[in-house]
Amino acid sequence: MKIDEGNLSIKMLLSPSTENNVYLLINGDEAAVIDAADAYDDIRNVLDEMGADLKYLLVTHAHKSHIQSVSMLKRDFGGTFCLHKLDLDLLKESDDNLEPDLPVKDNTTLELKDTVIKVLHTPGHTLGSLCFYVKKAKALFSGDTLLKGEFGKIWGPHSMGLMLRSLKRLNSVIPPKTTVYPGHGSLTTMSDEAWLDCLDNLS
Numbered sequence: 001m002k003i004d005e006g007n008l009s010i011k012m013l014l015s016p017s018t019e020n021n022v023y024l025l026i027n028g029d030e031a032a033v034i035d036a037a038d039a040y041d042d043i044r045n046v047l048d049e050m051g052a053d054l055k056y057l058l059v060t061h062a063h064k065s066h067i068q069s070v071s072m073l074k075r076d077f078g079g080t081f082c083l084h085k086l087d088l089d090l091l092k093e094s095d096d097n098l099e100p101d102l103p104v105k106d107n108t109t110l111e112l113k114d115t116v117i118k119v120l121h122t123p124g125h126t127l128g129s130l131c132f133y134v135k136k137a138k139a140l141f142s143g144d145t146l147l148k149g150e151f152g153k154i155w156g157p158h159s160m161g162l163m164l165r166s167l168k169r170l171n172s173v174i175p176p177k178t179t180v181y182p183g184h185g186s187l188t189t190m191s192d193e194a195w196l197d198c199l200d201n202l203s
Contacts, residue, residue, distance in 0.1 A: 007027050007028060007113065007114065007115070008025060008026070008027045008112075008115050008134070008136065008137050009024075009025070009026045009027075009050070010023060010024070010025055010026075010137065010139065010181070011023065011024040011026065011046055012181070012187075013039050013042045013043070013046070014039075015037030015038050015039045015065075015068075016038065016039070017038050018037055018038060018065040018068075019184065020035060020037040020039075020065055020066060020183060020184060021035070021181065021182060021183055021184060021185075022034070022035055022036060022037050022039040022042070022043065023035065023141055023181055024043065024046050024047075025112060025115070025117070025134070026046075026050050026052050027112045027113040027114070027115045028052075028113050029051060029052050029053055030052060030053060030055045030112050030113050031046075031047060031050065031052035031053065031054050031055060031056075031112075032054075032055055032056035032057075032058055032110075032112055032117065033054065033056070033057055033058065033073065033079070034058045034059075034060065034132060034141045034181075035058070035059060035060055035066045035067075035141075035143065035183060036057060036059075036066075036067065036068070036069035036070050036073055037065060037066055037067075037068055037069060038065075038068040038069055039069060040069040040072050040073060043069065043073060044073075044076070044077075047077065053077070053078070054073065054077040054078060054079035055079055055080065055112060056079055056080050056082060056110060056112070056117075057070050057073060057074060057079045057080065057081040057082065058082050058110075058117070058130075058132055058141075059081070059082065059083050059087075059130070060129060060130050060131065060132070060141065060142070060143025060144065060145070060183060061087055061090070061125060061126040061128060061129045061130065061143055061144060062083060062087040062088075062090040062091040062093075062094055062126065062128065063090065063094065063126070063144075064093075064094035064095070066143070066183065067091070067094055067095060067098070070095070070098060071095060071097060071098055080101045080102050081098070081099075081100050081101045081102070082100060082101070082102045082103075082104045082110070082119075083100040083102075083103060083104065083128065084103065084104060084105065084121060084128030084129070084130055085103045085105075085128065086123070086126075086127040086128035087126055087127065087128030087129070088100070088103075088128075090126055090128070104119045104130070105119070105121060106119065106120060106121035107119065107120070115134060115136055115137070116134070116135065116136065117132050117133070117134055118132070118133045118134075118135070119131075119132060120132070120133055120169075120170070120173075122142075122143075122145045122166035122167075122169070122170065123159075123162040123163075123166060124145060124151070124152065124154065124159050124160075124162040124163025124164075124165075124166045124167075125143070125144040125145055125151075125152035125153060125154070125155070125159070125163065126155070127162075129143060129144065129145055129152075129166070130143065131143060131145055131146070131170065133174065133178075138175070138177055138178045138179060139178065139179050139181060140170070140174050140178050140179070140180050140181065140190070141181045142170070142180050142181065142182050142183070143182070143183040144182075144183045144184065145163070145166055145167070145170070146167065146170060146180055146182060146193070147182045147183070147184060147185055147188075148180070148182060148185050148186050148187070148188040148192075148193075149188070149193070149195070151163055151167060152183070164199060167196055167199055168196075168199050168200065170190075170196070171190070171193075171196040171197065171199065174190050175190065176189070176190045176191035177189065177190070177191060178190045180193070
């Protein structure tokens with residue numbers, strides 16, 4: 001699937017073995033991959049087809065199924081590997097040879113030509129979970145934080161509270177007409193996720 005938003009193209013791929021969603025943002029001759037999973041061949045084909053250089057390897061969180069192709073892509077295409085520092089331990093469990101080039105944090109901004117990608121720290125699914133917001137394209141890449149009709153799996157005793165705060169924040173700062181590109185399943189919009197409004201009644 002390909003979506004054009006002005007100069008920006010968003011390509012959605014499906015990771016063959018894990019059924020993770022993989023996204024490529026392409027603006028002119030620069031590209032960013034979000035959650036490469038095990039889609040190396042498809043990502044390589046898109047980069048070749050579009051004639052784009054890989055500028056960023058963005059990871060919403062460091063579970064192995066989301067990062068399997070990162071090492072190979074970095075080796076063959078370069079690109080700045082971005083991760084939140086609170087997922088470093090998880091990264092070591094998933095791939096002991098990988099190190100982030102840029103430890104990003106909440107409200108970090110990244111530039112893809114004239115497109116700004118804003119990093120939002122949204123802990124819950126993991127401590128270092130991130131979402132990537134592209135205001136220009138009205139797009140939120142939500143990883144396993146926000147899925148269509150639900151949220152990602154909770155792993156630890158405090159993660160429900162963290163997830164609740166992250167979802168409340170997304171609901172308050174991301175405009176309703178924003179398309180949500182989740183780590184799994186179908187696309188949705190913030191306005192279609194009306195259940196998020198009910199979270200304000202929870203402490």
